[in-house]
């Protein structure tokens with residue numbers, strides 16, 4: 001018997017910038033993701049422009065901009081109930097600060113959402129998935145500038161109205177807690193050579209403006225259509241203390257709070273008490289007007305969307321500026337790792353669902369979970385057993401969390417079709433149930449091929465999680 005509620009949203013998730021390609025087509029402007037080159041050091045030595053002679057696999061990606069109809073037809077064969085993607089903000093407002101939107105961009109997403117609906121697939125849409133228009137970074141300094149609030153508001157008004165009746169599930173900022181760990185992607189911040197205090201001030205101003213923008217999005221979204229469900233989205237792989245030394249336990253919890261700070265504000269509608277101490281200890285000068293606090297209070301998110309891939313291990317004294325998103329910490333001897341060194345820890349999914357339910361009593365939406373592997377085509381087939389095991393183990397833990405009392409409304413596997421990796425910019429880190437013949441150097445036929453896991457996920461969905 002299935003342990004999953006009727007109507008559970010089984011799905012898959014991608015982001016516009018990692019799949020669509022066509023990075024300048026039909027009037028699209030550059031976003032922060034478009035200027036990141038390939039390679040694991042892609043976040044070092046950032047230049048705010050596309051550079052000659054540098055290879056950007058994401059500029060073509062898997063060409064989803066042109067192939068979405070065929071790709072959605074394939075995804076529909078799996079039986080997805082929902083599909084998460086983002087709207088590339090710079091397709092709608094190429095520079096981010098215009099008054100009038102780009103019709104071609106709006107029409108593209110309208111057709112994509114209609115295509116999804118024609119298969120009874122519910123679109124789940126992220127308003128900004130590492131996709132701040134680059135112009136807003138260069139001309140305004142990114143989200144540390146409060147002018148971005150009104151630009152985002154205008155963007156939200158336009159898309160909520162245009163897609164009324166087509167889209168019900170929304171999320172404001174993807175992994176908003178990456179404001180600290182990946183400032184350019186998370187908050188359009190190009191951190192130069194400044195001291196720690198200034199860095200923190202920029203980051204906390206940026207997150208504050210994003211909180212206000214997110215709250216305004218919730219208010220506008222509800223006003224346009226009271227059916228709209230608008231969530232926040234965080235990277236929430238749990239943090240364990242490295243030992244039972246109370247110092248490590250305390251340090252791990254402190255680090256955890258730096259991440260949960262974001263959902264504390266977006267779900268409780270106020271800054272947590274522990275924030276005062278952060279401000280005092282770093283002697284931060286922050287401008288947080290009381291009118292903003294009223295907006296944050298009113299625009300509380302409807303649900304908590306989060307990504308979960310692994311757990312991390314933390315000990316006292318580990319130097320971390322900011323929060324946990326993206327941090328792996330010490331090696332955990334009890335866990336196996338993916339080829340990219342990410343600890344595999346399904347039980348941690350149950351752990352984190354319980355932690356979040358206890359803290360917020362809000363619906364949870366697991367909007368990213370998956371494993372990057374080196375998939376090899378042998379005799380026209382791809383045997384991706386490790387992906388099936390990962391999927392099975394995580395779905396099992398999700399079922400346990402539901403039995404524990406967590407209200408989990410859906411699960412979207414990250415990258416149901418291979419896409420470009422956010423961390424490395426490469427194709428080789430594949431998450432898909434559908435293989436795309438495109439290689440790191442840009443070669444490949446772009447053909448799609450079902451992996452073994454395609455059939456496995458289909459069976460899980462067909463049986464509403466009963467057959468694992």
Ligand code: BGP
Pocket residue numbers: 015018174175235307368372414420421422423424429
């Ligand atoms: C999350 C991002 C995604 C994504 C995923 C996997 O942090 O929201 O955009 O790609 O992680 O990471 P990677 O692509 O680096 O393997």
